[in-house]
Amino acid sequence: MKVGIIIGSVREGRVSDRVANWVLKQAQEMEGVEPFIIDLKDYTMPFFDEAMSPQYNPGRSSKPEVQKFLDVMSDIDSLVLVTPEYNRSYSAVLKNALDYIDFQLKQKPVQLVAHGSTGGAQAVSHLRAVLPGLAAITNPTAVMITDRAGEIIDEDGKLAQEHIDNPYGYQATLKNALADLKWYSDALAAARKQSKDS
Numbered sequence: 001m002k003v004g005i006i007i008g009s010v011r012e013g014r015v016s017d018r019v020a021n022w023v024l025k026q027a028q029e030m031e032g033v034e035p036f037i038i039d040l041k042d043y044t045m046p047f048f049d050e051a052m053s054p055q056y057n058p059g060r061s062s063k064p065e066v067q068k069f070l071d072v073m074s075d076i077d078s079l080v081l082v083t084p085e086y087n088r089s090y091s092a093v094l095k096n097a098l099d100y101i102d103f104q105l106k107q108k109p110v111q112l113v114a115h116g117s118t119g120g121a122q123a124v125s126h127l128r129a130v131l132p133g134l135a136a137i138t139n140p141t142a143v144m145i146t147d148r149a150g151e152i153i154d155e156d157g158k159l160a161q162e163h164i165d166n167p168y169g170y171q172a173t174l175k176n177a178l179a180d181l182k183w184y185s186d187a188l189a190a191a192r193k194q195s196k197d198s
C-alpha cells in the first residue's frame with residue numbers, strides 16, 4: 001500500500017507536521033506499507049481557479065503545480081489527512097487542495113487524523129461530508145487528538161511515553177486505524193484491478 005500523508009496546515013509554527021511525522025513513523029513499521037509525507041507547502045496551488053468543475057472536464061489541463069499534486073494523488077493507494085481544526089472546521093488549504101481533485105481518489109480509502117480542543121471533531125465531521133464528493137471512502141475510525149498536539153508529539157513525530165503506554169490511547173487508536181486503512185486499501189485495490197481487467 002502506497003499511502004500519502006497530507007499535512008493539512010501550512011502555517012508558520014504549525015504542529016500538524018509533528019502529527020504527520022507520528023503517523024509516518026507508525027506506518028513505517030507496517031509490513032507492505034510505503035508511507036510518505038505530502039506537504040502542501042511544496043504545492044503552491046492558487047485558490048481554485050479552473051474554468052470548469054474538475055469532474056466535468058475530461059480534457060482538463062491544469063497548472064504544473066496542480067498537476068504535480070494530482071499525479072501524486074493518482075499514484076497512491078490510500079491517503080491520510082492530518083487536519084487541524086480552524087474555526088470549527090478543517091483548514092482552507094486542505095479544502096482548496098481537495099477541490100482540485102477529479103477522480104484520483106475514487107474508490108480509495110482515506111484516514112482522518114485530527115487535532116484541536118475537541119479532537120478536531122468538527123473537522124472530522126465536515127471531511128466525512130466532503131470526501132464522498134470525490135468518491136473516496138472514509139475509514140469509520142478517526143484518530144482525534146484532544147491534547148495539544150505540539151506538547152505531546154516532538155518534531156520527529158515521537159509521541160510522549162505516557163500516551164504510548166495507554167492501551168486505549170492515541171498510539172493504540174492510530175495503530176488500529178492504520179490496520180483498518182490497509183485492509184480497505186488492499187480490498188479496494190484488488191476490486192479496482194478486477195473491474196479494470198474484466
Ligand SMILES: Cc1cc2nc3c(=O)[nH]c(=O)nc-3n(C[C@H](O)[C@H](O)[C@H](O)COP(=O)(O)O)c2cc1C
Pocket residue numbers: 008009010011013014015016017084085086087088089115116117118119120149
Ligand atoms: C485560525 C484558527 C482557528 C482555530 N479554530 C479552532 C477551533 O475552532 N477549534 C479548535 O479546537 N481549535 C482551533 N484552533 C486551534 C488549532 O486547532 C491549533 O492551534 C492547532 O495546533 C492548529 O494546527 P497547526 O498548528 O498545524 O496549524 C484554531 C487555530 C487557528 C490558527
